[in-house]
Amino acid sequence: MDNLFGRGGLEVPEPLRRFLQGESDPSLRVEQYQEADTLVVRVDLPGIDPETDVDISVSDDSLHIHSRREENVDHVAKRGYRSELRYGERSRSIPLPRGVRQDGIVATYEDGVLEIRIQLPERSESPTTKIRVVRTGGREANQSSGGPENLVT
Template sequence: MDNFLRRSGLEVPEPVRRFLQGEADPSLRIEQYQEGDTLVVRIDLPGIDPETDVDISVDDDTLHIQARREENAEHVVKKGYRSELRYGERSRSITLPRGVSGDGILATYEDGVLEIRVQLPEQSESRTTKIRVVRTGGHEAGGHEENQSPEEPENYVT
């Protein structure tokens, strides 16, 4: 889209250009992985003050991240102003495993990257229970003939 706008010579207002280039998405882009018993979430956030422009909270096993980046009003009014940087407020919520404690979360900001490290709770071995599906009504190809009754499953309660 950007190449088309440049080649056509159209003067497109900055907010419209950003929308056309897909910058209207209000969510933060993340990188997430697990390192041992720690969940690591990384977000590129250059040009912010992490003490005033970032809010991180945990609520009901969900990590909420909100970040703001303000556009310099002095630059916007200058002739020929163009910015491809993302401004405004963006947020992201990440579901955490049950039992994560807010005390086990550390957030750092270095070289424009916000890194959040979440200490994961010890997980007991999960048990998987297989649920059997019972066919009811209707006849499918390869099913039972009309005079036959379907076999009752072993664990079927009547």
């Protein structure tokens, strides 16, 4: 579709072009991975001021990222204006493991990339509990040895 708009000489209003090319998705795209006991979340956010255009919060065991990027109105008014950059508001919520402490979260912004490092809580190995399934009704249930046994082993 880019070829149709870019080389075909077809004048398409910017909002329509963006919609047709799938740029109306309101969510941020993230890269996420774990380094030892740290969860790393990276978001490409070029052309923003991280102090005013990004809000990061934690609630309900989720990391919430919200960003804004405004289009330069001086550029929009110029003849032949075309932009393939993403503008507007975008957000994303990422589930966190239970027990993450807010003082263990650090966000940095460098070269257009927002990086959030989250200290993960220590995981205590909880013992596995096996639950026995008891058949009710039918021939096998009537032949069972009476009372219920210890169902948790």
